[in-house]
Amino acid sequence: MTAPARRSPLRELRSGGAPAAAPLLGAGGHEDAGSHEPGTGSVSGWDLSTGVDGPGTRFVLFTAGCPLRCQYCHNPETWRMRDGHVVHAREVVAEVARYATFIGAAGGGVTVSGGEPLLQPAFVREVMAGVRAQGLHTALDTAGSVRITPAVEALLDEVDLVLLDVKAGSPERFAEVSGGRLERTLDFGRLLAARGQRTWVRFVLVPGLTDDAETIGEVAGACADMGCVERVDVLPYHRLGEHKYAELGIDYPLAGTPPPAPAAVAAAVDVFREAGLAAS
Ligand code: SF4
Numbered sequence: 001m002t003a004p005a006r007r008s009p010l011r012e013l014r015s016g017g018a019p020a021a022a023p024l025l026g027a028g029g030h031e032d033a034g035s036h037e038p039g040t041g042s043v044s045g046w047d048l049s050t051g052v053d054g055p056g057t058r059f060v061l062f063t064a065g066c067p068l069r070c071q072y073c074h075n076p077e078t079w080r081m082r083d084g085h086v087v088h089a090r091e092v093v094a095e096v097a098r099y100a101t102f103i104g105a106a107g108g109g110v111t112v113s114g115g116e117p118l119l120q121p122a123f124v125r126e127v128m129a130g131v132r133a134q135g136l137h138t139a140l141d142t143a144g145s146v147r148i149t150p151a152v153e154a155l156l157d158e159v160d161l162v163l164l165d166v167k168a169g170s171p172e173r174f175a176e177v178s179g180g181r182l183e184r185t186l187d188f189g190r191l192l193a194a195r196g197q198r199t200w201v202r203f204v205l206v207p208g209l210t211d212d213a214e215t216i217g218e219v220a221g222a223c224a225d226m227g228c229v230e231r232v233d234v235l236p237y238h239r240l241g242e243h244k245y246a247e248l249g250i251d252y253p254l255a256g257t258p259p260p261a262p263a264a265v266a267a268a269v270d271v272f273r274e275a276g277l278a279a280s
Contacts, residue, residue, distance in 0.1 A: 041123030042084030054139035056108025066116040068178040071253040074241025078115035093130030100134045109137030121151040128158035144188025145180045162199045169218025193228040205260045206237040220275035232272045232279040236260050
């Protein structure tokens with residue numbers, strides 16, 4: 001997801017430091033990892049953040065495993081589920097409880113990001129239900145790029161706000177940016193609208209990749225069509241995760257690409273506003 005590049009290591013959430021045994025799931029697979037104990041999931045870390053992962057100060061849990069490979073991804077260490085750490089949902093909920101007073105007083109809550117949290121819907125649902133029982137707001141940061149199942153819908157029952165990443169607005173550009181299928185995100189958006197789910201969209205503006213007028217217009221149109229989008233955040237591409245690619249021995253697809261100029265970000269925001277959306 002479009003999570004901050006800064007990240008605390010797992011610490012208490014680690015389950016003996018042992019990596020998850022589950023294999024990387026493909027783009028079509030998103031059942032909870034079958035080799036995990038019920039109630040457990042594979043996660044890569046957590047962090048506290050303010051301003052980018054939902055309202056207020058957030059406890060942000062990063063799940064492991066993602067079916068996409070976005071060119072601008074700054075969390076490549078979350079791609080493979082087997083590289084995460086297996087924890088039980090109650091361990092996560094107990095960790096959140098240590099900060100519940102602080103984040104609750106700050107008008108915040110808990111955001112589950114990734115990776116792609118929808119790859120582990122039962123685990124994430126248990127986390128969400130547990131933190132909701134503490135009176136905390138819940139947000140799900142997702143690209144919606146999975147098959148919709150009853151487990152996914154059950155998870156959404158525990159989510160107050162969906163942060164939906166929309167990568168591009170045409171199937172071709174979506175595939176170029178992420179390796180995935182636009183239709184899945186659109187199907188997920190339609191599900192959110194049908195459920196009346198509160199939704200904020202995030203769109204990453206990348207020079208030479210997603211900053212052309214056609215792409216921005218298509219994304220704005222897709223968001224307007226969803227009918228459930230409360231606001232759109234245009235996120236300027238940044239290179240804070242580039243060093244991770246070198247550490248992982250992966251070529252960085254956007255080497256040499258600069259962040260967008262502030263004027264380009266402002267112009268993109270205007271396109272969303274012209275489509276009738278609240279955008280910043
Ligand atoms: S959806 Fe894209 S940006 Fe988010 S974790 Fe997966 S590859 Fe990275």
